[in-house]
Amino acid sequence: MGSPRFSNIRQMALKARKAEEKLPVSPANDSVAASEISLYRNVLKIKEEHDLEELGISFWDAQTTIQWSYNADHYFHAASTMKLAVLIGVFREIDRGTLALDSPVHVRNRFTSIVNQEPFMLDLASDADPDVYGHLGKTLTVRELAYWMITKSSNLATNLLVDVVTIESIQQALDELEIDGVRVLRGVEDQAAFEAGLNNEVTANGLQKMLRVIADGKAFSQEASDDMLKIMLDQQYRSGIPAGLPKAARVAHKTGNISTVHHDAGIVFLDGREPYVLVILTQFRAETGRGSAVADVSRDIYNTLAGLTYE
Amino acid sequence: MSEPQSIKVVDACDLNDELRFLLKPGGMVLDAQKRRHRLPRYFYEIPSHEAAMSIRLTQHFGLNEFTLVDLKEDPRLQEFPRYIPCAVRVLAFYLEQFRRDAGGSVHIAVNGGYRSPSHKLSQNATPHMWATAADIYRIGSTILKGKETIEKYNGIAEDSSDDLHVLPYGHVTGLNADDHVHLDLGYITVIPREISEDRMEVPQENKPRFAFEDRRRVERRSQPATSEDE
Known part of the structure; x- marks a missing residue:
């Protein structure tokens, strides 16, 4: 089981937890520490309810500068969240x-x-991107491929862009932005690489750093960051983080799904406040199915933020 | 075969340094078997996208279809005026026959017509660098993939003419094809009839061969000298 990690509220939260263990009365509901403790409990409950093998969460809020994480340095199979790294590249x-x-x-x-x-060739029947494979033999622009790679998670667009920029260049981009916790070794559906155990991997903290660089406008330039955000805001798969938020929330995000993982990593924009970055990585047994754990964690974090009062 | 319209022939040795570097007119290249081949020197100059779209080499093949490239081609060679070896008209003639025998429209893939020696896929000599090869990804509504489909159309191409060479179905890049039909005519160089071959080895600095060269010289003489010229 992972443990939570804090930044500016860490010490306060630890003190609060110790106090809570001793006292029959819980801390005030509106304190940051109490909220954090409540969040931690809820996350453990979600993990148990959904029978998750692993859960990783990393959260950073630009409004309060609160950072919270759970098991956030554990490496997961990246699934399609690796496409964010390709976008950076x-x-x-x-x-x-x-x-x-x-x-x-x-x-x-x-x-x-x-x-x-x-x-090798991709199984186009399982790739939900007629917008790309409908152009076989023709061209699409880099902009179009990047758009479909993120918004419809096109594997074909991803591999084409990996070929264009190369894996080495993608890794170089991550290094230049000082993003660790994201390992990109290959494109998508490289079965021989999969069988050799060569997979793309991410941690929740790694993806959080990547999204934060974009949110801060520091991914190479403000213009590049804005372009990436604009693409990510058009994400068409919304069963992860957005499903736990009010409809008015705008989320620039990227999902990742294979038979045993369901991830979502995004920047959440709510009216009247600065955005927050949230990464939720889940791993489960194939027979369990992916369920709604990501949306449940997203909802819990939103509710926690909504209930916070700041001194 | 219809004559190309509104298009002129250039000796690429007369082009500027950048274009000569990219097109390597008359240069020697090795194929995968280490055989030497001399690159073409005479090119059609395509002035604009509109011209590329409007010029027909045969009834069913426009010049633009042989010029489709992506970012693997050098950016300058994607700008107009663009250049394509004169042998493309021979290829178009054979493709017209192939189209008739295949019974459907023939679609040339991007990077599947002319590829310059600077194209990133041009690691060894290939007839694509002579504009005498075509990679076809679709015939009619049939996407060419899979052994059966590719072998069917390879057979039609071979029956169409003994001059046509195809790559057998397989997965080794350069030797086989598994997602298109490749056909080529080998390394054909077309020398326009206006050219005298006793002057082939070096560019002819002072002797005009084409009408447009006279016009070009007049234009140059009428331009004021730049500081660099001084």
């Missing part, structure tokens, strides 16, 4: 002037495994 090249958003890219379903250099 693409915009690094754009910022450097080696690539243009309007550059045409040949849409071709043929890639090379990182393990044995054998060619």
Whole structure:
């Protein structure tokens, strides 16, 4: 089981917890420490209710500067959250002037495994992106591919962009932004690499750092950060973080799903306050199914924030 | 075969330094078997996108279809005026026959027509660098993938003409094709009839060969000298 980690409220929360253990009376409901303790309990409850094997959470709020995390340095299979790293890699090249958003890219379903250099093709039947594979043999621009890679999680667009910018360049982009906790080794559906145990991995803290750099406008430039945010705000899969929020909330995010993980990593914009960054990573047994754990954690964090009063 | 309209032939050796570097006219390149081949020197100059779209090489093939490239091609070679070896008209002629035999419209893939020596896929000599090869990704409504489909159309191409070479179905890049039909005519160089081959080795600095060269020289003479010229 992971443990929570705090920044500016850590000591206060620990004191509050110790006090609570001794006293029959809980701290005031509106205190930050009490809220944090409540959140921790709720997260454990969600983990148990959904029979999760692993849960990782990282949260940072620009309004209060509160940072909270649970098991946030544990590495998970990245699933499609790795596409955020590809997006970062693409915009690094754009910022450097080696690539243009309007550059045409040949849409071709043929890639090379990182393990044995054998060619492989994506199973287009399982990839929900007719917007991309409908262009087989033609071109889409880098901007269009980036858009479909994020908003509809197109595997074909992802592999095409990985081919354009290269894995090395993506890693270089992460290094330049001092983002650790995100390991990108390959594109999508490289079965030979999967069988060799070479997978993309992320931690909740790693993704949180990446999103925070974008939210702060420091992902290479304000313009690049704004462009990335704009794409992420058009995300079409909304069963994760947005499902736990009021409808008015806008979320710039990226989901990740395979048979045993369900993740969501996003920047939440609510009227009248600064945004917060939230990453929720879940892992479960294949027979369990993904359930609504991510939405439940998202809702709990929103409710916690809504109930906070600040001194 | 219809004659290309509103398009001129250039000796790429007369182009500016950047274009000569990218097109390497008359340069020698090795194929995968280490055989040497001399790159084409005479190109059609395509002045604009509109011209590329409007010029027909044959009844069913427009010039633009052979110029589709993505970011693997050098950015300058994606700007107009663009250049394509004169042998493209021979390829178009054979493709027209293939189209008739295949019984459907033939769609050339991006990067599947002319690729310059500077194109990132041009690691060895390939007829694509002569504009005498085409990668076809769709015929009619049929996407060309899978052994059966590719072998079917490979057979039609081979039956269409003994001059056409195809890549067999398989997964080894450069030797096989598994997501398109590749056909080519080998390394054909077209030398426009206005050219005298005893002057092939070096650019002809002072002797005009085409009408447009006379006009160009007049234009140059009428321009004031720049400081660099001084």
